Amino acid sequence: MKRAFLGELEEVVLLTVAALQESAYCASITQTIDQQLGRNISFPTVHTTLQRLEEKGVVSSLMGGATAEREGRQKRLFTVTAAGQRALMECRLVRTQLWDGPAIRQIPTSIIQLWEA
């Protein structure tokens, strides 16, 4: 399974890790995706995605921050690595390039407005 780029799910999770900054751990990430994106991605899916992201080296993790709510269990807090930041930027770049590229421009604006509707 060769994948030299971020998958869509990976991108969403990675972005959420970035957005949550200091408090990004599996449960909070799943809940944020659920609330803000309205997408029901299951907890185990997020868990494996995070593992894969860590393998790819775009996030790193350390343990810490037990609370009473979780009966004193430690959290694994994730942060985006430099490689991760670069990967995110690259993703965004690819998209803007595509959007701003000549191919899309040829489509009349009226049709793109229809897409938005």
Added chain:
Amino acid sequence: MGSLITDDEGFPKPPRWAVWLLSHFCPGGLEDELQGDLLEMYTYWLKTVGVSKARWRYVLAVLRLIRPFTRSRASQTKDYTHPEYRQFERWSNDVRTTFIVQPAMLPNYIKIAFRNLTRNKIYSFINIAGLSIGLACAMLIMLYVKDEVSFDRFHKNVNNIYRIAKKSKHNDENGSTGFLQGPRFTKNIPGIKSFVRVQGGSEDIKKGTELQEQDGVLHVDSNFFSVFTFPLVDGNPKTCLTEPHSIVLSEDAAMKYFATTEAVGNVMMIKEDTTFVSYKVTAVAKRCPQNSSIQFDVLLPFNVSDTDAKDTHNWFNSFLSTFVVLDDKANLQTVEKQMQRFYVADAKQTFEEMLKNDGGDHDLFSMGTYFLQPYLDMHLNMMEIFASNSLTNASNPMHSYLLSSIALFVLLIACINFVNLTIARSIKRAKEIGIRKVVGSDRKQLIVQFLGESFLLCTIAFVLAIELVQLLLPLFNELTNKALVISYLFDTKLIAGYSSLYIITGLLAGFYPALVLSGYNPVQTLYSRFQIAGKNYLQKSLVVLQFTLASFLIIAACTIYAQFNLLTKTDLGYDDTNLVLINKQNLKHTDAAIFENELLKSTNIVGVGAKNAGAWATLGKNAVGSTIIFQNETIDENYLSILKIPLIAGRNFSTAYPTDPTQSVIVNESFVKAAKWKNPIGEIVKSNHSIYHVIGVIKDYHFASLTRKITPQLFSMNGLYGAYYIKIKPNTAAASLKWIQKTYQQFYPMNPYSYVFKNDENRRQYAEVEKWKQIILFGAVLTIFISCIGLFGLSVLSAEKRTKEISIRKVLGASVQHIVTTLSIDFIKLVVVALIIASPLAYISANKWLQNYPYRIMFNWWLFASTGLLVMLIALFTVSFQSIKAAIANPVKSLRAE
């Protein structure tokens, strides 16, 4: 999902078993964070989606997070200290596949598996033969059990059909009823929708000019076809039985009488008393399914005269089966209560009158309690209310259990063979395993490989088993009294059953060896320092288990054999050889004498006696007034001498005493005992409003089957005869029978003639025991066979393993005898242990079985001793076969190469 457990604040906690599952099967190093995260998620779900969904999601998440579905963190110990996005591509190449089967290795696995099979042919044969026999047994028994369980289920409305049954004062249950129960209950109890009465019997039907006695005739109410689902080939199911002189034939009967199934409209002549009455065929029914309790060839409408329908005495005459259909909404208990209430109200007065007239007392007779027996309950009923009384094929559920457990035993023993042989032989494959591991095989991959091999064997065995089933089905049908066909195998449920059987067998046989073999240490195996671990208790105990099962079955078979012998060989107390029995109902004493004299004109006939047909029990009192229940028999003066029943006191009936036909009775020993008479001759018996004097006492004889105790019997000449007992000269059967038939037809041209030999009839009573005997015998032979081929395989391997040892012993001067003993003693010890375990178990269960018989064999120590000896000899023979071969081999051959 387990019960709800709430925490201190009243919030329900996640399912405890799921928490436990996660804590035990969590991927290494992840427990803390996962438990914590999931708890948080759970509280979140509680708020957003509610308790039940939250619990459900929690469980789903746990199931997905536990091993083997998630990898542990331990395998991810890569150095991410300098993560570079450019390297990301390179790493991702490194991500391991999650499959345990490497596709590239598959051809190799298959090749090795086949090489192993062909290399050691004995081993492959033992495993495949054992497994296929085991599987074939299991398949046959599944077929049998499926048939038993599906019995009678083809009726559309079957869950609402019940049979009316009655419980007597002493809790004797009886499924037969009379004319009144059906119509009166249906009319007066709202929960009962309809009823149908079924009375079986035979009719004399004219076929051409010939008179035939047709069995399988049922008299039924006209709504028979709306209650039961028997499809018709031709005719209207609603109206075919409404006319009094209509007749419905089965396909078979239609073929028999009209040579076509298009028989509707034809006329048949059926004998009624002394004239023939014509019946019109109104419908032809398909042949009854073989798994049906109701089997018929001819259906006739049920006719009850008005006087019978009004006479409340008919509450107490029971001779037919009444089925009722309950309303969907009716409550069974309520209906039963209403039935009983109505019955008591309707019949109480008649009952009291009858009791008064008969001089009976309330201690012996009560009105009884009516209840409803579900239709589906009849076929496998262990109690007295099985499918009897014009219903057929009742079956003992013990047969199902017995057959299933034998199949299980055989399959288990075959699996044990597989496990034992694979592990014992693994020493030869230790190097292969070592090499595989060194070259990079994972333990999981090895497990998959070995499981695959066991499934390969299982597949071969499975195919063979299907062939075997096909081959053995006719034999099996005979043994179990069924008509199963191979096409029944292609039933979705059965296919599912067989597939699971296949998978279970494959796993059962292959899992443990796969686990053990894959665990070998490569370093040890490759340095040739490898020994099969220690004493190998597992193998030993499995062998013990096999032989325990085998000897248990052998002892059981011997016991049944001996008991069966006892039943067939016991002196019945009378002479049943060369005794022909013919029936003629309602004969008076004078008529019988004329017929007897006519018969005696042939020199082949030794003597003729007459007796009543069937048996009925009644009761009477002795002079002191105590009640005795006895069999009331009517005989003539010749009966006792024809049957050679000895008198122990008094005299036989004789024409010299004119009062004999009305005032004298003869009793048996049991009667004397029951009446507590010291000197029985001259004592008085009061019964049926008459007073009799005892003139003789006969020795007890087994008038009923040996499975019953001899009860008191009373013989008088005061009654009607129903059967002739004709003693013929030995070896004149053909001539005598011809003479008897000729005479019979001359005297009673309107009666169909049939005869039985009394000793044949006696033997037939033990058909049930005979069947048990055969089943157990088959089981015993199969188990001992499979156990022995397993033992043989083990001894082969053990001799191979010890080749060098044996050679050295020989070189140092050991005799062949000594070596054989050394090689055999280990196995013989195991067999002895098995015998010690099996004997008491067999003793207890055989004893329990024998309690069913009032006349039973005594247990002898030699039964166990001879079984032990037999098993030991078989085992010794099996083992010594290989030991001797090893012992006489030339030691040079094995020692010269090192």
